[in-house]
Amino acid sequence: xxxxxxxxxxxxxxxxxxxxxxxxxxxxxxxxxxxxxxxxxxxxxxxxxxxxxxxxxxxxxxxxxxxxxxxxxxxxxxxxxxxxxxxxxxxxxxxxxxxxx
Numbered sequence: 519x520x521x522x523x524x525x526x527x528x529x530x531x532x533x534x535x536x537x538x539x540x541x542x543x544x545x546x547x548x549x550x551x552x553x554x555x556x557x558x559x560x561x562x563x564x565x566x567x568x569x570x571x572x573x574x575x576x577x578x579x580x581x582x583x584x585x586x587x588x589x590x591x592x593x594x595x596x597x598x599x600x601x602x603x604x605x606x607x608x609x610x611x612x613x614x615x616x617x618x619x
Contacts, residue, residue: 520534520535521534521535521554521555522534522554522555522604523535523538523552523553523554523555523611524552524553524555524604524606525538525541525550525551525552525553526550526551526552526553526610529606531570532555532604535613538550538552538613539613539615542613542615543615547615548614548615549612549613549614549615550612550613551610551611551612552610552611552612552613553606553607553609553610553611554606554607554609554610554611555604555605555606555607556604556605556606556607557602557603557604558602558603558604558605559602561603562574562575562576563575563603564580564600564601564602564603565600565601565602565603565604566580566586566597566599566600566601567599567600567601568586568599569584569586569599572603580597580600581597584597586599587599
C-alpha cells in the first residue's frame with residue numbers, strides 16, 4: 519500500500535503523491551509541504567469513500583439505513599465504501615516540481 523499524505527493546512531483528506539503533484543501543477547506551485555498520514559485501526563471510526571465523510575462504527579452510521587450501502591460480498595456485512603480513517607504523523611515532506619526544459 520502506497521503512503522498517503524495530508525497537505526499542510528488541509529486536514530480533510532489525504533492522498534498518494536501523484537495526486538499532490540497534479541494539485542501542484544493545477545495551482546502552479548513549485549513546492550508543497552506534506553504531512554505523512556497514518557492509518558487508524560481501532561478507533562471505532564471509519565471513512566466512507568462514497569460519501570467522503572467520517573462515520574462512527576459504534577453508532578451504526580454505516581449499514582442498511584444508508585442509501586449508498588453496498589455489501590462487499592453482495593449479501594450483507596461490511597460495505598464496499600468502508601475504509602480506515604487516517605490521521606497526522608509527525609513526519610513532514612516537501613515535494614518540488616521539476617522545471618520543464
